[in-house]
Amino acid sequence: MDDPSRSERPDLLLAVDLAPSALDQLGALCTLHQAVTPEARVALAERIGGRIRAIVTNGTTAIPASLIAALPNLGIICAQGAGYEGVDCEAARARGIVITHGPGVNADCVADHALALLLAALRDVPRFDAAVRAGQWREGGTARPSAYGKRVGILGLGGIGRRIAKRCAGFDMEIRYHNRRAVPDMAWAYMPSVEELCAWADFLFVALPGGAATRHSVGRAALAALGPEGFLVNVGRGTVVDTAALVDALSTGGLAGAALDVIEGEPDVPAALRELPNVVLTPHIAGRSPEAMAAAIEQVLGNLTAFFAGKPVLSPIPAPT
Template sequence: MAQGKIAVAIPVSGNCLSRLSRSYDVITLPGGLGGGSPELDSEAVWAILTNGSTGLSDDEMSRFPALKLVCAYGAGYENIDIAAAKSRGIHVTHAPNTNTETVADHAVALMLAVARDICARDRQLRGGAWDKIRSARPTLSGATLGVIGLGNIGRAVARRGEAFGMNIAYTTRNKVADVSWEHYADAVSLAAASDFLVVACPGGPATRHLVGKAVLDALGPDGFVVNVSRGMVVDTGALVTALKARAIAGAGLDVFEGEPDLPAGLRDLDNVVLTPHMAGRSPAAEDAQIDVLLSNLQACRDGGKLTAQLA
């Protein structure tokens, strides 16, 4: 067994820590790498568990001379410096397609919740309302679902949309050969054709504020936007302005800029449904992510083949 520690730089479940600790010496860092730990011996760490949101910079890697492996817990890795890891001879892995179905389920849940106004009407009904909250609301059947990004999650969302009787369209850099759904060259033209716009593309500099004023204006006053990607993909200021002005009908957000701090502009709006970056969390997804993590730790330790290797 490799001598040294695995540093867990993100919050994980007791189940994850338990399974890790059966085979490895684990140190948890509640404050992240920046917060440090009185028990942390940087020279003893040979693997770090992080995720796409927290990432790992070149400067942070430099603090761990024995570092051999960086594991992204989930599919995202946008804030891990892959080039720096390669130059340092550090392997990087992630866990794609471990939470795909869970995220897609959550995207549909957000679409239904915001379109049918479920959260607000639940609160109002408990407060004694009845007749005034029984007005008609949009449904998914017959509507057009536009998906930004057609990776594993985007495809899973689209398949669910088809099951609801929705018309499917998507935008990617290039048309995808093995699907029959209508392709649009950019997010603005897709939004103009959509009733529901689901953001399922990777985060990172290339997609920062991809969904901004132009896209929201194109979506229009009857359109809904749902983000299960990364908060940075949607321009919060433009979204708040559109929601307040009813320039779009509503939004469902599992992610948002500045999380975990909720942007003040979103807090009091009644046409947005919010969840705390939990779309990918389910017992099945967590077990799959832990399986990939343990497999790669063992492979790195024993000289085996890594899966979903980025560097």
């Protein structure tokens, strides 16, 4: 993607794949150098590391301290979407590098997908679809639970969690949530622990960010509390749920079903998880819609434009607590 006119535009390392329209928009502002694997990024840094002034990435792609150190003129890292756990923020801050993210740009899309996942798992839509395509009609079919009036636990009441809750309210579901701390002036009841939330709920939506602080927040105790009639939906990060514990619960009747858009260790999905009939899987696409992707790249462009103009960026990541 090198361009003869690159001297007029700052050089940008693109660590992820983007749609052609997004590439065109970024290319109008910067000279793009795409490297979507760790090995490609290392090779690029060795070749032209001194020219790179910006990185565009996503929440899960690793931008380690070693890569940051190999880019002496790096000034800004832009993560699409709300997450940024793949970025070594401590190393970036030590250099005075600006880090931005995209809170809220795909929240409605993720919430829509979360409800679609719940309904697909709850009503066993994938299995019934496959049966009809195979020429069957109610052969061996069983009655499936409904969503109306159930109790919903939201783990992580941020922008996505709140939108999930509002959609669940349309099904006349009762809603409670758990965060690190209670949200002031919130209509929904706060539960002091994940296990207590699971013991109360019929369905648990996971909308937590990734990282060490949230790893395996949903483990064996939480899944046991959710129980044999419970359903789990994860649209946060795969690392939040203990996959081994989830497979055990699903395969032994300890949990009725699960629906996952994010999976620990993705894109590698454990065979034990793929083979279970009571789990619905999608490939981390909850936040991908034309509207959400357009909003995400627009925010990235806004942050880059502001930075290169010497102005405050639009969406810096929160200061560490």
